[in-house]
Amino acid sequence: MTDTSSPESPENTEAPGLSRRRLLGTAGAAGAAGLALGAVGGAGVAAAVNSDGEGPAALTSVGATEVMFHVKHQAGITTPLQSRGHLIAFDLAPGAGRKEATALLRRWSHVAKQLMAGRSLAGDDTEVARDAGPSSLTLTFGFGRTFFDRTGLTAQRPMELDPLPDFSSDHLDPRRSNGDLWVQIGADDALVAFHALRAVQKEAGEAARVRWQMNGFNRSPGATASPMTTRNLMGQVDGTGNPKPSEPDFDKRIFVPESGRPAGQEWMAGGSYAVVRRIRMLLDDWEKLPRGDQEAVIGRRKKDGAPLTGGDEFTEPDLAKAGPDGQLVIAADAHSRISAPEQNGGAAMLRRPFSYHDGISADGTPDAGLLFICWQADPLRGFVPVQRKLDRGDALSRFIRHEASGLFAVPGGPGEGEYVGQRLLEG
Numbered sequence: 416m417t418d419t420s421s422p423e424s425p426e427n428t429e430a431p432g433l434s435r436r437r438l439l440g441t442a443g444a445a446g447a448a449g450l451a452l453g454a455v456g457g458a459g460v461a462a463a464v465n466s467d468g469e470g471p472a473a474l475t476s477v478g479a480t481e482v483m484f485h486v487k488h489q490a491g492i493t494t495p496l497q498s499r500g501h502l503i504a505f506d507l508a509p510g511a512g513r514k515e516a517t518a519l520l521r522r523w524s525h526v527a528k529q530l531m532a533g534r535s536l537a538g539d540d541t542e543v544a545r546d547a548g549p550s551s552l553t554l555t556f557g558f559g560r561t562f563f564d565r566t567g568l569t570a571q572r573p574m575e576l577d578p579l580p581d582f583s584s585d586h587l588d589p590r591r592s593n594g595d596l597w598v599q600i601g602a603d604d605a606l607v608a609f610h611a612l613r614a615v616q617k618e619a620g621e622a623a624r625v626r627w628q629m630n631g632f633n634r635s636p637g638a639t640a641s642p643m644t645t646r647n648l649m650g651q652v653d654g655t656g657n658p659k660p661s662e663p664d665f666d667k668r669i670f671v672p673e674s675g676r677p678a679g680q681e682w683m684a685g686g687s688y689a690v691v692r693r694i695r696m697l698l699d700d701w702e703k704l705p706r707g708d709q710e711a712v713i714g715r716r717k718k719d720g721a722p723l724t725g726g727d728e729f730t731e732p733d734l735a736k737a738g739p740d741g742q743l744v745i746a747a748d749a750h751s752r753i754s755a756p757e758q759n760g761g762a763a764m765l766r767r768p769f770s771y772h773d774g775i776s777a778d779g780t781p782d783a784g785l786l787f788i789c790w791q792a793d794p795l796r797g798f799v800p801v802q803r804k805l806d807r808g809d810a811l812s813r814f815i816r817h818e819a820s821g822l823f824a825v826p827g828g829p830g831e832g833e834y835v836g837q838r839l840l841e842g
């Protein structure tokens with residue numbers, strides 16, 4: 416599933432007249448951190464220099480790391496978490512249909528390919544990302560359930576896009592939920608990410624209107640002595656139990672198979688379904704909880720993310736282990752127990768979240784939490800059964816509130832010369 420495209424491939428070479436930054440395609444100059452990112456998440460690595468005639472400006476490995484656009488699965492799914500994220504959902508404008516949507520996906524794909532390669536945009540580029548390299552920029556495009564009726568493609572709509580069930584703990588704001596189209600943007604530089612967000616918004620033109628937009632962040636690469644699983648705003652190591660690309664059933668769990676799709680839905684081969692939840696953390700309540708109680712809520716140590724049954728972060732939790740008092744060491748309502756695949760008939764998902772902080776609410780509490788994004792081949796074998804179970808008895812639920820929700824079909828990566836979604840829109 417990893418991207419095997421060479422950094423020397425044509426899409427990484429400068430198109431004359433388009434670029435202000437020259438891509439050299441020399442992985443060696445990218446440095447150890449960039450190479451590590453490439454190895455883990457399938458990112459190609461290129462070094463870039465300023466080409467304004469002011470002499471080469473060496474980029475750090477962070478700036479130079481490039482993620483490929485033309486790949487089997489869209490970028491931004493198995494790509495290592497970036498430090499900046501923007502999520503933006505659009506509805507097609509009144510009167511816009513398949514023709515306008517097709518033109519829009521073509522434009523967005525062009526923008527994504529240029530910017531992910533560290534090139535500027537022809538015409539009136541805002542220059543916000545000037546001097547920076549690609550910085551692991553990814554743009555990932557998805558279709559919401561409502562897209563299909565509006566474009567006359569109802570017969571091509573997969574069952575997997577059926578609405579998510581209601582959960583008793585939901586406090587969902589419909590204006591910040593769902594949407595015809597969804598774009599996830601990630602980058603390891605805030606300006607590179609913002610530049611891409613503006614470009615996506617501007618290219619929407621008359622075809623689509625912004626429905627909602629959210630901003631998130633993760634730890635910056637290089638902030639820790641060595642690459643580590645990220646922490647969320649509750650201070651927990653978050654991501655340990657994720658399926659690993661090296662596991663034999665990883666592709667089966669996360670990506671739609673290449674064959675065996677119902678007629679009309681072949682276009683989703685190699686794609687994945689993204690469930691997006693804006694989950695607010697009730698941090699004032701959480702932070703009052705003593706550390707031992709916080710650890711019991713998750714079933715893992717805060718310090719290093721190790722299970723309470725011992726070992727290190729990646730030791731398998733012993734869910735049957737009882738303490739001297741006869742009680743389960745990892746409590747029956749611990750979040751990591753309830754969400755574990757072995758407790759859910761094997762249901763698994765790839766969690767790839769961003770934290771968010773949208774300031775302080777009128778009541779003085781931080782409007783902060785997790786832009787929870789999870790990827791799976793089928794939400795009914797990933798998010799839905801796990802969330803159903805969490806909804807019934809997760810110790811964490813006292814400290815979080817699901818405020819917005821979305822479900823998007825993210826098609827496979829575009830082949831060379833293709834735009835994202837072409838197999839749906841022209842199939």
Ligand SMILES: C=CC1=C(C)c2cc3[nH]c(cc4nc(cc5[nH]c(cc1n2)c(C)c5CCC(=O)O)C(CCC(=O)O)=C4C)c(C)c3C=C
Binds near residue numbers: 652655657692756763
């Ligand atoms: C329905 C899916 C899930 C939601 C919603 C969810 C919210 C949520 N989780 C944390 C913090 C942690 N989650 C952890 C593990 C974990 N969580 C889910 C699913 C959902 N979480 C799964 C499938 C797992 C993995 C279970 C396993 O494989 O054993 C952990 C432990 C460390 C880890 O594995 O990542 C933490 C910490 C928060 C804060 C949150 C909502 C804000």
Ligand SMILES: [Fe+2]
Binds near residue numbers: 750754
């Ligand atoms: Fe979780």
